[in-house]
Amino acid sequence: MAIPLDEDPERPSRMARLRAVWNPAWAQARQNLRVWIPWLATRRDAACRVCVPSRDHRTGLNWEVALPRQCWFCATTERLEARTFDRDVRCFEHPLQIVGVALAISAFCLLLTCIWWVMAVVAWVALIGGAVVVLLKSWHEQVQVTLWACPDHRATLRRPEMVVFDDDLTLILGSESLTAAMRAQLKALRKVGPRDAAEGATSRSSDSSAPSTQYAPSTPPPQPRAELPKIKLAGDEEE
Numbered sequence: 001m002a003i004p005l006d007e008d009p010e011r012p013s014r015m016a017r018l019r020a021v022w023n024p025a026w027a028q029a030r031q032n033l034r035v036w037i038p039w040l041a042t043r044r045d046a047a048c049r050v051c052v053p054s055r056d057h058r059t060g061l062n063w064e065v066a067l068p069r070q071c072w073f074c075a076t077t078e079r080l081e082a083r084t085f086d087r088d089v090r091c092f093e094h095p096l097q098i099v100g101v102a103l104a105i106s107a108f109c110l111l112l113t114c115i116w117w118v119m120a121v122v123a124w125v126a127l128i129g130g131a132v133v134v135l136l137k138s139w140h141e142q143v144q145v146t147l148w149a150c151p152d153h154r155a156t157l158r159r160p161e162m163v164v165f166d167d168d169l170t171l172i173l174g175s176e177s178l179t180a181a182m183r184a185q186l187k188a189l190r191k192v193g194p195r196d197a198a199e200g201a202t203s204r205s206s207d208s209s210a211p212s213t214q215y216a217p218s219t220p221p222p223q224p225r226a227e228l229p230k231i232k233l234a235g236d237e238e239e
C-alpha cells in the first residue's frame with residue numbers, strides 16, 4: 001500500500017491533532033451547556049446526573065469524591081477494585097449572563113447595519129469580546145473521583161463527565177444504579193453534616209444549628225437590668 005510522500009506514518013496528521021484537541025473541548029462545552037441550561041440535558045444526563053455539593057467535598061480548589069463501594073455497572077459489592085480519575089476542570093463565573101449581554105449587543109448592532117455598515121464589525125467585536133470575557137472570568141479546579149469496578153466491568157470503566165458550576169460538582173455517572181446509590185450517600189451525608197458542624201463549633205446537641213451561633217454573643221447581657229433606675233432619673237428631670 002502506497003503512503004503519500006507528505007505523510008509520516010509515525011506522526012499523526014495535522015487534522016488528527018486538531019481533532020484530538022477539538023473533540024474533548026467541544027464535548028466539555030456541550031456538557032457545560034447542559035448543566036448551565038438544564039432543559040438542554042438529555043434523558044441519559046437526567047437519569048445519571050449527581051450534584052455533589054462543595055461543602056463536604058471541596059478543599060480550596062480541589063475536589064475529592066468517593067463513589068459508593070459497588071461496581072459502577074452491575075452494583076456488586078464483591079471483588080471490587082478502586083480506580084481514581086484526576087481531572088482539571090475549567091469553571092466559569094456567570095457565563096450565561098456574559099454571553100447573553102454579548103449576544104444582545106451584537107443583535108442590536110446587526111439591526112443598525114442597514115444605517116451604517118460598520119455596525120456589522122462592532123457586532124462581531126461584541127461576540128468575540130464576550131467570549132474573551134467568559135475565558136477571563138474562568139479558573140481551574142482539580143477533581144479527583146474514585147469509582148469501583150468488579151473484574152467483569154473493570155475494562156469498561158470510564159471517567160465520569162464532570163462540570164463544576166455554582167459551587168456544585170455535577171457528575172454524569174455510567175449507570176442508573178450507581179447514580180441512585182450516590183444520591184442516597186449524599187442524602188445521608190447531608191443529614192449527618194449539620195451534626196458534624198455543630199460538634200466542631202460547640203459540643204452541644206441541638207437540632208437547629210442557626211440559634212446556636214446566636215447564643216454565644218447574646219448570653220451575657222441579662223445584667224444591665226440593674227441599671228434601669230438611672231433611666232427613671234432622666235424622666236424625673238423632665239418633669
Ligand SMILES: [Zn+2]
Binds near residue numbers: 071072073076151152
Ligand atoms: Zn460489575
